[in-house]
Amino acid sequence: MIDSVQKIDNFAQDLTDEVRHSVHNASALKTKSRVDSLWRDFEDPDRMRKIAGDIKQHVVENLDTYLPKVEEKLTSNGVHVHWASDGETACRMVLDLMEKIGATKMVKTKTMVSEEIELVKYLEAHGKEAVETDLGEYIVQIDHDHPSHIVTPIIHKNRRQVARSFEREGLGDYNDDPQVITARARKFLRQKYLTADVGLTGANFISAESGRLVLVTNEGNSRFSLAATRMHIALVGIEKIIPRDRDLVLFLNLLARSATGQKLTVYTEFISGPKGPRQPEGPEEMHVIFLDNRRTEVLDSRCREILRCIRCGACLNVCPVYRQASGHGYRSVYPGPVGAVLSPLLAGKDFPEMADLPKASSLCGACNEVCPVNIPIPDLLLKLRDKAKQEHVASPGSPPMAPWAIMASQPMLWKTALTAGKALDYIPPELVPVPEFQRWNSARILPEWRGGEFRKWFRSRRRRPEDEKGACDHAH
Amino acid sequence: MHTEDRQKILGAVRSALAPLKNRAAYPEYDPVFALSKSYQPGAERWEAFGTEFRKVHGIPLDHPSALAEELIGQKALFGYCDPQIAEIIRKVLPGDISFETEFDRAKVDVYQFGITRAAGAIAETGSVILNERTSASRFGALAPWVHVACVSSRDLLGTVAEGLEKLGDDPNIIWVTGPSKTADIEGVLVEGVHGPGIQICLLMD
Numbered sequence: 001m002i003d004s005v006q007k008i009d010n011f012a013q014d015l016t017d018e019v020r021h022s023v024h025n026a027s028a029l030k031t032k033s034r035v036d037s038l039w040r041d042f043e044d045p046d047r048m049r050k051i052a053g054d055i056k057q058h059v060v061e062n063l064d065t066y067l068p069k070v071e072e073k074l075t076s077n078g079v080h081v082h083w084a085s086d087g088e089t090a091c092r093m094v095l096d097l098m099e100k101i102g103a104t105k106m107v108k109t110k111t112m113v114s115e116e117i118e119l120v121k122y123l124e125a126h127g128k129e130a131v132e133t134d135l136g137e138y139i140v141q142i143d144h145d146h147p148s149h150i151v152t153p154i155i156h157k158n159r160r161q162v163a164r165s166f167e168r169e170g171l172g173d174y175n176d177d178p179q180v181i182t183a184r185a186r187k188f189l190r191q192k193y194l195t196a197d198v199g200l201t202g203a204n205f206i207s208a209e210s211g212r213l214v215l216v217t218n219e220g221n222s223r224f225s226l227a228a229t230r231m232h233i234a235l236v237g238i239e240k241i242i243p244r245d246r247d248l249v250l251f252l253n254l255l256a257r258s259a260t261g262q263k264l265t266v267y268t269e270f271i272s273g274p275k276g277p278r279q280p281e282g283p284e285e286m287h288v289i290f291l292d293n294r295r296t297e298v299l300d301s302r303c304r305e306i307l308r309c310i311r312c313g314a315c316l317n318v319c320p321v322y323r324q325a326s327g328h329g330y331r332s333v334y335p336g337p338v339g340a341v342l343s344p345l346l347a348g349k350d351f352p353e354m355a356d357l358p359k360a361s362s363l364c365g366a367c368n369e370v371c372p373v374n375i376p377i378p379d380l381l382l383k384l385r386d387k388a389k390q391e392h393v394a395s396p397g398s399p400p401m402a403p404w405a406i407m408a409s410q411p412m413l414w415k416t417a418l419t420a421g422k423a424l425d426y427i428p429p430e431l432v433p434v435p436e437f438q439r440w441n442s443a444r445i446l447p448e449w450r451g452g453e454f455r456k457w458f459r460s461r462r463r464r465p466e467d468e469k470g471a472c473d474h475a476h
Numbered sequence: 477m478h479t480e481d482r483q484k485i486l487g488a489v490r491s492a493l494a495p496l497k498n499r500a501a502y503p504e505y506d507p508v509f510a511l512s513k514s515y516q517p518g519a520e521r522w523e524a525f526g527t528e529f530r531k532v533h534g535i536p537l538d539h540p541s542a543l544a545e546e547l548i549g550q551k552a553l554f555g556y557c558d559p560q561i562a563e564i565i566r567k568v569l570p571g572d573i574s575f576e577t578e579f580d581r582a583k584v585d586v587y588q589f590g591i592t593r594a595a596g597a598i599a600e601t602g603s604v605i606l607n608e609r610t611s612a613s614r615f616g617a618l619a620p621w622v623h624v625a626c627v628s629s630r631d632l633l634g635t636v637a638e639g640l641e642k643l644g645d646d647p648n649i650i651w652v653t654g655p656s657k658t659a660d661i662e663g664v665l666v667e668g669v670h671g672p673g674i675q676i677c678l679l680m681d
Contacts, residue, residue, distance in 0.1 A: 182669055280612075
């Protein structure tokens, strides 16, 4: 392995071609269907993104009024509201709620918050069964892997890998037809739904106006989790609020198209309480746990715009770095551009560990352009780079600048260096006895040396008579 | 403990926001600009719904009499039917198609079809609306391979915005836009993951 400049580069170098192709192809496809569906359907999708962004920014900056408001609404709808400052508290609350009704089994839907607090691991350590029901998440679970994408958790796997996992788990002989794999998961997970006591979900949105929780899925796993179980627990980040139900016109339209290019996800659920009295199936009890887990620290930072995020994954799909490095290269629950902002912020005192992520970007701005809530991600990356500098976080991989500073302040030395640099065209880079240079060069190809060209040009230019008159003489 | 965390979180939120001189205002906007270009406000609603529903691989049926042929074509001969419409449905189905009106969990994989009432449908997106009051069984609309949502023409809505306005006070509303699906494995579309692989919408009257 070549020791390159940044951790994420090292990770990307170790990826197999198989993984790189999986990630690259899937994300490119999604980027295309996002653009196609937005511009086919709307006159001005950019205006929609901007207004959606303004609405979420309004919520973020008024959470102090929205949180009590949504709590009151939920309570009057018959929902129990809980508050958890950190992940451990939230995990314990879920466990306590399960024990309260003597529950041993949980089926859960895909929720990034539960990944963030490692809920499944916690519950399993306390003797509970917690089964992921989203197909991708289920595969991640049986492989003891981590999701590498917010929306498509197994974007890094191909059908052959999945088929081998299913074979290993005793779900049938090796068969890599996605249709067959899906049918086997359907059959197996049905029994899990039917025997589970608790259904755990996240929330894509929660309306302050009605206290409605909005959940979107394509597979129907969330609906199934809430048909067979007695208790519904929803884990919700404190930033998930939207002011009014009608705002969902923007958010639902933007979310589905940004995530998968669909007009709407197949199942869009609006849940405002436990099951109705005449309904034979469904949870009799509903609990919402509002989770902070350092979101208030993000709110207190100069990067609070990131709290607008609705987790669509569009910035991952479009990002040239994500496409090369895949999600695991970001070493955190949230990968891609959004992760490069959010992960360092959510790391608390471990910020220095994650401070390299904001540098893993060329600041090309594509993430900002596709964001359904118009988050200025490149600006936030710059602010985080600045934060790292202010806090004197060491910057591994940065070339030492001191020799450059000495040369640049002494004209003779500079001139000599410019001429001598020509030698780089002839000496193979691996023979240059500077380790930093070798490292930098290992992943890059140096262009032909052009040192001194500007000076040469500048000198010859000044000799031309029309320039001798001075730079401001063009008016005649 | 819970109240302690509540105070802690709300306190942290307040102090984080305190230095802000101006808070971002709620932007007033007319949601009509988020209306899909393909939606024609004057169009016949069932027609418009059908077009969109087909795009998401749903099957619209114009009349109860078309149901028998569709079920036979899907080889769905035994299923569940919402008791509130059982009488009408029995009249249009031949004797070799039978159903039960109480969903038995033990037969979750035995039922080949589920027929339930729908609270409405949305033309703009081709979505069927199920809710707690109208639809008898959450399982009936979800577990069998074929789901038939029965909608009345007076409950057909035009747009997503109308759908949101009419959420009302039902505790559990679900918009179904096509059969259950995934593209988790290599982006390959597979229909019928946990829910129905065939989604039908039947116009009752």
